[in-house]
Amino acid sequence: MTDLVILGVKGSPFVRKVQVLLAEKGVEYELEAVMPFPAPDWFAEINPAKRIPVLRDRSVGTEGAEGTIPDSSPICAYLERKQPDPALYPADAFEMGRALWFEEYADSVLALPVGMGMFRPMIFPAMAGKERDVATARTTLQEKLPVVFDYLESQVRDREFLVGTTFGIADISVATHFVNMHHAGGKVDAARWPALADYVSRMLARPSFAECIADEEKLFPPHGIEL
Ligand SMILES: N[C@@H](CCC(=O)N[C@@H](CS)C(=O)NCC(=O)O)C(=O)O
Incomplete structure (x- = not known):
């Protein structure tokens, strides 16, 4: 146990x-x-x-x-x-502050449109055997999320991770919402946000995320929202 x-x-x-x-x-x-x-x-x-x-x-x-x-x-x-090893929070004081900022930003500003505007309207009705609300998901992706994507694009340009040089809590906190977006059938447009699209696919390909995604896809089969 x-x-x-x-x-x-x-x-x-x-x-x-x-x-x-x-x-x-x-x-x-x-x-x-x-x-x-x-x-x-x-x-x-x-x-x-x-x-x-x-x-x-x-x-x-x-x-x-x-x-x-x-x-x-x-x-x-x-x-x-x-369990301090491997460290997932920065040792450097300033980087620690930045990491906690990204965690807070993700938990509030990113979580809201993805959760309420994409995951809920697409997944909740499907689980209850009802029609998915594709229009709401599409509007969220086209009108509410671009400002968030613009900011994140500026933060990952030429960077492997959001803070410092190793994967950590900032990356976990931000990337987790892109998994919900994926389940809802949404994608970051790589033509408009190339660094963010690349960052998201790298994060979601990590075994820690990939295992969760594979497991969850049994519950929420992937589908598009036909933009
Ligand atoms: N700040 C909380 C947010 C947790 C949260 O909002 N969880 C949702 C599910 S994803 C929930 O339990 N919602 C129920 C409710 O708001 O009544 C955390 O980071 O754990």
């Missing part, structure tokens, strides 16, 4: 953040299914925000809120301290 349990579901970009970080560190974990929208009442005791993921470290506590940490950002920071 492993110590670490992620409470949440496959397909959540924030659950995937934790899964990818653990895969990069080579740490085993279990995933215990907790569906949000809405999460069950008992879940409020361990996360009053009733959002996934929550991490349980059984070496700390096994019942109720004991041994649990809600929210992907503190979870990832905790796991970095618990």
